[in-house]
Amino acid sequence: MSDQDLVVETVRGLLTRHEPFDPTPDRRWDAGLWGALAGNGLTGVGLPESAGGSGGELADAVAIVRTLASGAAAVPVAEQLLVAGPAVIAAGLSLPPVDEPLTFGHAEGVRATPAGDAWTLTGTVADVPWGSTSAHVALLATGPDGAVLALLPTTGLPASDAVNLAGEPRSTLTLDGVPALAAPLNAAQVRELRAGYALARAVQLTAALEQVLAWTVQYAGERQQFGRSLAKFQAIQMELAEMAGEVTAVTALTDAAVQALHHGSDDFWLAAAAAKVRAGAAVEVVARLAHQVHGAIGFTQEHKLHHLTKRLWSWRDEAGSELVWSKVLAQGLLADGPDGLWPALTRVV
Amino acid sequence: MTNPLTLAPAPRSGAAERVRGEVRDFLAEELAAGTFSTHVDTWLSGVDPEFSRKLGARGWLGMTWPKEYGGHERTAMERYAVTEELLAAGAPVAAHWIADRQSGPNLLRYGTEAQRREILPRIARGECYFVIGMSEPDSGSDLASIRTKATRNEAGDWVVNGAKVWTSNAHASHYGIVLVRTAPVDTANRHAGMSQLLIDLSLPGITINPIRILDGGHHFNEVVFEDVVIPRDMLLGTEGDGWHQVTAELAFERSGPERFLSTYPLVAEFGRRVVDSGDPAALAVLGRLSARLLALRQMSLRIAAALDRGELPNIPAALVKDVGTTFEADVIDEIRRVVDVLPSLDSPDPLARALAEAQLHAPGYTLRGGTNEILRGIVARGLGLR
Numbered sequence: 001m002s003d004q005d006l007v008v009e010t011v012r013g014l015l016t017r018h019e020p021f022d023p024t025p026d027r028r029w030d031a032g033l034w035g036a037l038a039g040n041g042l043t044g045v046g047l048p049e050s051a052g053g054s055g056g057e058l059a060d061a062v063a064i065v066r067t068l069a070s071g072a073a074a075v076p077v078a079e080q081l082l083v084a085g086p087a088v089i090a091a092g093l094s095l096p097p098v099d100e101p102l103t104f105g106h107a108e109g110v111r112a113t114p115a116g117d118a119w120t121l122t123g124t125v126a127d128v129p130w131g132s133t134s135a136h137v138a139l140l141a142t143g144p145d146g147a148v149l150a151l152l153p154t155t156g157l158p159a160s161d162a163v164n165l166a167g168e169p170r171s172t173l174t175l176d177g178v179p180a181l182a183a184p185l186n187a188a189q190v191r192e193l194r195a196g197y198a199l200a201r202a203v204q205l206t207a208a209l210e211q212v213l214a215w216t217v218q219y220a221g222e223r224q225q226f227g228r229s230l231a232k233f234q235a236i237q238m239e240l241a242e243m244a245g246e247v248t249a250v251t252a253l254t255d256a257a258v259q260a261l262h263h264g265s266d267d268f269w270l271a272a273a274a275a276k277v278r279a280g281a282a283v284e285v286v287a288r289l290a291h292q293v294h295g296a297i298g299f300t301q302e303h304k305l306h307h308l309t310k311r312l313w314s315w316r317d318e319a320g321s322e323l324v325w326s327k328v329l330a331q332g333l334l335a336d337g338p339d340g341l342w343p344a345l346t347r348v349v
Numbered sequence: 350m351t352n353p354l355t356l357a358p359a360p361r362s363g364a365a366e367r368v369r370g371e372v373r374d375f376l377a378e379e380l381a382a383g384t385f386s387t388h389v390d391t392w393l394s395g396v397d398p399e400f401s402r403k404l405g406a407r408g409w410l411g412m413t414w415p416k417e418y419g420g421h422e423r424t425a426m427e428r429y430a431v432t433e434e435l436l437a438a439g440a441p442v443a444a445h446w447i448a449d450r451q452s453g454p455n456l457l458r459y460g461t462e463a464q465r466r467e468i469l470p471r472i473a474r475g476e477c478y479f480v481i482g483m484s485e486p487d488s489g490s491d492l493a494s495i496r497t498k499a500t501r502n503e504a505g506d507w508v509v510n511g512a513k514v515w516t517s518n519a520h521a522s523h524y525g526i527v528l529v530r531t532a533p534v535d536t537a538n539r540h541a542g543m544s545q546l547l548i549d550l551s552l553p554g555i556t557i558n559p560i561r562i563l564d565g566g567h568h569f570n571e572v573v574f575e576d577v578v579i580p581r582d583m584l585l586g587t588e589g590d591g592w593h594q595v596t597a598e599l600a601f602e603r604s605g606p607e608r609f610l611s612t613y614p615l616v617a618e619f620g621r622r623v624v625d626s627g628d629p630a631a632l633a634v635l636g637r638l639s640a641r642l643l644a645l646r647q648m649s650l651r652i653a654a655a656l657d658r659g660e661l662p663n664i665p666a667a668l669v670k671d672v673g674t675t676f677e678a679d680v681i682d683e684i685r686r687v688v689d690v691l692p693s694l695d696s697p698d699p700l701a702r703a704l705a706e707a708q709l710h711a712p713g714y715t716l717r718g719g720t721n722e723i724l725r726g727i728v729a730r731g732l733g734l735r
Contacts, residue, residue: 210352217732231734240732241725245672248354248665252647253640255358277640326636327629333639334624341620341639342437342613346369349643 004063011067020072020307023167029133030074044098047085052095058262066207072307076130079103082200084138087193091149091183100135107139112148112182119182121150121175131171132159147190152180164314195269197319198276199257205279205315206254208308209286213247216290239289246282253278256349267348273329280316287312354665354731359654365430372434387439389706390611393568395441396521405475410449419470425656433606439614443518448472451601452479452526459586482513482527490723493539499529507579512571519570520557525550528591543591547583564709602718604652604666609645609673612680615703619684622700631687645673664731671724674714681707
């Protein structure tokens with residue numbers, strides 16, 4: 001068993017003791033699962049030990065995020081391991097303790113002003129995933145000379161929660177001249193950070209799509225109608241095959257985008273954009289057909305399916321919608337002019 | 350949960366990227382010299398023996414075959430790069446396409462030593478073309494119902510009677526690999542009693558009748574066999590093993606870039622239009638189409654890598670073809686929703702021409718090489734449903 005398999009097995013073991021649940025205002029996240037993950041050193045994987053992480057490869061971090069996503073786990077691990085953690089380290093800021101949740105927010109409307117050795121932040125940032133349940137937040141804010149990455153504790157910040165379709169907190173934080181650490185980012189760094197956030201959601205979408213396919217195949221094999229299993233009906237077989245096509249396409253592209261990140265490709269941002277767009281597009285087909293095959297029981301909170309389909313419907317529009325990323329992708333692919341499309345397509349992944 | 354149809358990722362191949370650059374330079378030269386013009390779906394419609402011979406001279410046919418048979422012992426990943434570049438440029442590759450993709454590998458697997466020595470080097474030089482003789486007028490997707498029959502005469506040779514249809518470019522081809530019944534139908538095992546024959550299309554008793562497709566083009570044919578005598582050593586592989594041999598070809602037939610790039614020249618024209626217009630709605634469509642195409646490339650590359658590992662991933666190949674050919678047709682609808690262009694085969698506007706060519710060929714994408722309904726049945730089997 002490889003290190004990565006071992007990590008995945010450990011996460012799966014923890015998930016069996018932390019079933020998905022329907023979030024309520026009293027229970028917005030799975031603090032118990034977070035504690036168990038942190039206790040096993042899994043909330044610092046892929047972040048270098050020299051910076052306070054647990055070490056390991058990007059692929060290990062991705063495997064953890066995938067496993068948690070397929071289990072509909074209500075913890076900000078994707079944000080910590082794939083977005084905020086790497087961004088904080090790359091910006092030269094000091095990583096908060098990895099056993100405390102760290103999240104990320106797009107905060108272009110927040111003004112960052114240098115104040116001696118530190119900075120102060122003023123403004124409001126919305127749609128911060130797990131903003132109210134995380135200990136720290138890294139914000140892509142606007143400084144006097146362009147973008148900055150700011151890092152601050154969330155303790156004492158006025159916060160109000162919206163939730164996404166799956167009930168995951170998407171918080172609004174109000175920053176009234178609060179102190180923060182911050183570092184300027186150049187345009188390429190900003191682009192990579194945005195793309196990294198999109199890729200994190202694409203990785204989660206990929207895992208959830210795979211799990212929804214597996215659940216639907218299993219259900220079709222078990223559910224008896226008209227004296228035989230659903231799986232024996234050709235109409236159902238066509239639907240499941242269509243789902244499998246979508247899921248296989250998404251997996252292939254997301255894996256390639258992760259590889260592009262791993263290898264430090266200059267085109268990583270385009271690969272991430274493509275992965276996010278492709279995964280989002282697959283949600284249309286996969287979620288619709290999964291519910292169709294599951295029938296009425298899948299349309300209730302009695303059945304587990306909704307934990308993932310609601311996340312699919314949420315994640316596809318987060319970290320930049322398909323509309324946003326498809327335009328970024330097309331513009332990037334056409335950057336070398338009217339005859340540059342094909343060379344770009346064969347270069348990106 | 351792992352999807353059973355997902356193959357291991359393809360490693361990046363430096364050799365493939367090198368040959369890609371060579372093909373790109375070659376295509377730029379040929380386009381500049383005016384030896385071909387770009388069209389949609391050229392692996393069906395672009396018959397140009399001179400162009401095929403040029404590719405052969407460059408070593409870009411029979412790429413993966415052993416050198417002793419005229420091949421070049423290169424990887425499936427390198428072949429993938431070459432074929433992908435040719436398709437994206439809309440180059441005329443139809444003459445040799447089937448021979449290079451499918452018939453050559455079939456001969457390598459099942460042919461006699463004499464057949465290999467005689468025919469494979471000619472394919473690799475771009476001089477010898479093949480047709481697939483599978484479907485029949487009354488058979489369609491139900492291949493096991495074929496009725497073309499081969500019986501032995503007193504000399505022990507085969508006598509073939511029957512007809513094959515949708516035989517792409519039979520009129521420009523030298524040989525056919527033809528699936529025939531060599532034993533009566535066994536109702537207990539429909540797949541038994543079939544064999545593959547290697548048939549020289551110039552033999553007496555063979556008539557090739559054109560069947561024109563929607564744009565008037567002559568690519569399809571009906572090939573009629575009337576008491577055609579086939580020498581006994583032209584049996585390909587094992588008598589009675591035809592069904593198994595046919596299905597073994599399918600990973601080659603169904604997984605290549607021609608299953609998602611048939612309409613790429615239309616996408617390229619659309620891209621040029623988007624550069625000019627900057628229209629945000631068109632940009633978004635181009636982005637969505639590009640994301641689908643990038644995913645298909647990764648799926649197809651994974652199959653090429655599996656072929657290099659010696660695997661024959663027939664079920665993942667069926668999946669690529671289903672997703673890919675659906676994309677080929679969707680391209681037309683997605684583009685026409687965001688451009689105001691009247692499709693016409695003789696328009697001066699290249700986008701209007703590409704739209705017209707793609708539309709008139711569209712019904713074929715999801716039919717040829719196994720309909721998408723058949724493919725989804727195969728995928729369903731791969732999912733363990735049947």
